[in-house]
Amino acid sequence: MENAxxxxxxxxxxxxxxPIFSGTVANVTKALNSGKSSASDVANIxxxxxxxxxxxxxxxxxxxxxxxKHSISTVSRAVMVMGFExxxxxxxxxxxxxxxxxxxxxxxxxxxMAFAFHAATQAREFAKHLKRNDAEDIFIATLLxxxxxxxxxxxxxKESQVLLNDLQKDNESTQAELKVLxxxxxxxxxxxxxxxxxxxxxxxxxxxxxxxxxxQLISLAIDVAESAQHGWNEAxxxxxxxxxxxxxxxxxxxxxxxxxxxxxxxxxxTILYGSEQISRAI
Numbered sequence: 001m002e003n004a005x006x007x008x009x010x011x012x013x014x015x016x017x018x019p020i021f022s023g024t025v026a027n028v029t030k031a032l033n034s035g036k037s038s039a040s041d042v043a044n045i046x047x048x049x050x051x052x053x054x055x056x057x058x059x060x061x062x063x064x065x066x067x068x069k070h071s072i073s074t075v076s077r078a079v080m081v082m083g084f085e086x087x088x089x090x091x092x093x094x095x096x097x098x099x100x101x102x103x104x105x106x107x108x109x110x111x112x113m114a115f116a117f118h119a120a121t122q123a124r125e126f127a128k129h130l131k132r133n134d135a136e137d138i139f140i141a142t143l144l145x146x147x148x149x150x151x152x153x154x155x156x157x158k159e160s161q162v163l164l165n166d167l168q169k170d171n172e173s174t175q176a177e178l179k180v181l182x183x184x185x186x187x188x189x190x191x192x193x194x195x196x197x198x199x200x201x202x203x204x205x206x207x208x209x210x211x212x213x214x215x216q217l218i219s220l221a222i223d224v225a226e227s228a229q230h231g232w233n234e235a236x237x238x239x240x241x242x243x244x245x246x247x248x249x250x251x252x253x254x255x256x257x258x259x260x261x262x263x264x265x266x267x268x269x270t271i272l273y274g275s276e277q278i279s280r281a282i
Contacts, residue, residue: 005182009151010191017155021099022196024049028091029197032084042084043076046091055094056087059272065090085136092140093117093273100154108164109153114281115225116143116150117273121266122259123221127214129248129258134201134214141202141210142218148188156181216247224259228282 014022027045031037047053053075060066060078065086072078079087100109120143127135152160159180166176177184190206192198204210205218220243227236237256244255263282270279 003183003187006187006191009181009183009188010195013151013155013192014195018099018151020049021095022192024052024095025092026197028088029199032088039079040076042079042087043074046075046079046087049095051098052091052094055274056090059090059094062272064268064272089136089139090273093143093269096143096150097270097274097278100150108160109150110277110281111229112146112149112153113275114270114278115229116146117270117278118228118263118266118282119143119218119221119225121221121269122224122262123218125258125262125265126217126220126244126248129250130213130217132213137199137201138214138217140199141205141214142221144189144193144198144202145205145218145222146189147192147198148185151188151192152181152185220244220247224262228263 024045028042031042031045046056056075056078057072060072060082063069065082066072072081082090097113100113120139123142124135124139127138132138152163156163163176163180166180167173174184186206190203193202193206201210201214205215210218220240223243224240227240230236232240237259238252241252241256241259244250244259245252248255248258250258267279267282270276270282
C-alpha cells in the first residue's frame with residue numbers, strides 16, 4: 001500500500017525544496033551511465049547551473065584536483081581532466097551542499113552532513129587502498145545513504161523539532177519516526193534514490209543487496225564516522241583501527257594512520273565542495 005505521507009514528502013522535495021539537486025544529479029548520472037556521452041554532453045548539464053559551473057571550475061584549478069597547475073577554463077576540459085567518475089562526485093557533492101544551505105534545523109543538519117561526508121571519504125579511501133574500481137560509486141552510496149535524514153533536518157521545520165526531541169529522549173528511533181512522520185526515514189531515502197536515479201550501488205545498499213566486500217567497506221566507514229562524532233578516545237580509535245586492519249589488510253598502526261589521514265582529507269574536500277561549516281564539524 002502506498003504511503004501518502006511519504007509520497008507527499010518525495011513530491012515536495014522533488015518539486016519545491018530540491019528540484020535543482022534532483023534534476024542536475026539525475027541528468028549527470030544518466031549521461032555518465034549511458035556509455036555514449038562525451039565530456040561536452042556532461043559539461044552542458046553542469047553549465048545549466050551558474051553557481052555549480054563557477055565552483056566546479058574553481059575546484060578543478062586547485063592543487064588537489066589539478067597538481068600540474070595548468071589553468072582550466074572550460075567545464076568540458078574539467079570533465080576531461082578529472083574524469084567522469086570524479087566529476088560526478090564533485091557535481092553531486094556541490095549540488096547537495098547548495099540545496100541544503102538553508103535548513104530549519106541548522107545545527108543538526110551540519111552534523112548530519114559532516115557525518116555523511118566523513119563516512120563517504122573514509123569508504124572511498126578504503127576502496128582505493130584495496131584498488132577497487134568502484135571507489136567513487138562507494139563514496140556516493142555512503143554519502144547519500146542518509147539523504148532522508150539530511151532532507152528532514154533541512155526542510156521539516158516543526159516536524160523535525162518534534163522528532164529531534166523524541167530522539168534526544170532515547171526513544172526507539174523507528175517508532176519516533178513513524179509517530180511523527182508516518183514513515184521511516186530510511187524509506188524516504190529509498191524513495192528518493194529510486195525517483196532521482198541516484199545509482200545502482202546506493203539502491204543495492206539500501207535494500208541489502210550489496211556485495212559483502214562493499215557492504216563491509218561502507219559499514220566500516222560509518223563506524224569510523226560515528227566514533228569521530230562521539231569525540232573518539234584512544235580505545236574507540238583502536239577498535240575501528242582493528243576493523244580497518246582486517247578489512248583493508250593492514251597492520252593496526254597503518255590502519256590507524258590511514259583513518260586519521262582520511263579525516264584530514266574529508267575536511268579538505270568539504271571546503272573544496274563549498275562548506276567550511278561542514279569541514280569544521282568533521
